[in-house]
Amino acid sequence: xxTKSRTSGRRGTPQGAESSTGESMPEQPRPSPGPEPGRGLRxxxxxxxxxxRAEAGRRRPGPSNRRESSVQRRLESNERERQRMHKxxxxxxxxxxxxxxVRADKKLSKIETLTLAKNYIKSLTATILTMSxxxxxxxxxxxxxxxxxxxxGASESPPEGHLQRYSTQIHSFREGT
DNA sequence: TAGGCCATCTGGTCCT
DNA sequence: AGGACCAGATGGCCTA
Numbered sequence: 001x002x003t004k005s006r007t008s009g010r011r012g013t014p015q016g017a018e019s020s021t022g023e024s025m026p027e028q029p030r031p032s033p034g035p036e037p038g039r040g041l042r043x044x045x046x047x048x049x050x051x052x053r054a055e056a057g058r059r060r061p062g063p064s065n066r067r068e069s070s071v072q073r074r075l076e077s078n079e080r081e082r083q084r085m086h087k088x089x090x091x092x093x094x095x096x097x098x099x100x101x102v103r104a105d106k107k108l109s110k111i112e113t114l115t116l117a118k119n120y121i122k123s124l125t126a127t128i129l130t131m132s133x134x135x136x137x138x139x140x141x142x143x144x145x146x147x148x149x150x151x152x153g154a155s156e157s158p159p160e161g162h163l164q165r166y167s168t169q170i171h172s173f174r175e176g177t
Numbered sequence: 178t179a180g181g182c183c184a185t186c187t188g189g190t191c192c193t
Numbered sequence: 194a195g196g197a198c199c200a201g202a203t204g205g206c207c208t209a
Contacts, residue, residue, distance in 0.1 A: 078186060080196070109182065
């Protein structure tokens with residue numbers, strides 16, 4: 001199932017509304033349908049293996065000569081992969097909740113979340129460094145050193161630029177660009 | 178209808 | 194050896 005709360009009522013519930021895990025997830029997982037012909041049969045390109053891109057890693061012969069235990073292992077592996085992705089999505093959701101953004105009614109996509117988070121962190125860092133360098137100037141402590149270190153490492157993008165970029169980005173998201 | 182985003186399956190590779 | 198991680202492929206849902 002793919003229920004999305006990106007906008008209200010997005011993603012219907014075709015069938016099978018129960019999660020295989022019972023764990024509450026921000027995005028409800030589809031029921032695991034098991035191996036399904038015609039779906040997910042392609043694999044990534046040939047990473048160090050022979051054959052064309054389309055053929056590389058494609059599923060071998062058929063399930064007819066596949067031992068039952070290997071099918072079972074695959075199903076277990078699928079389940080673990082689902083759980084892993086659910087944890088990843090939980091982390092994305094947690095991140096969304098701490099990033100201030102404008103379109104509260106519209107869920108941030110993953111790429112938007114990462115991009116905003118990066119610039120938010122940069123803007124916060126710039127703010128902290130600016131404050132600490134001002135207050136602690138001439139005093140002992142980590143402030144001035146931290147500021148110097150940051151300046152050395154961020155010479156190509158000055159701290160003030162992050163705030164500007166973050167606010168610009170928030171603005172562009174508001175306008176849907 | 179096209180394009181964006183997403184969940185899921187899958188096999189290869191890395192790590193413990 | 195087995196699990197975690199990764200990325201390609203596919204199909205479904207939604208919006209413009």
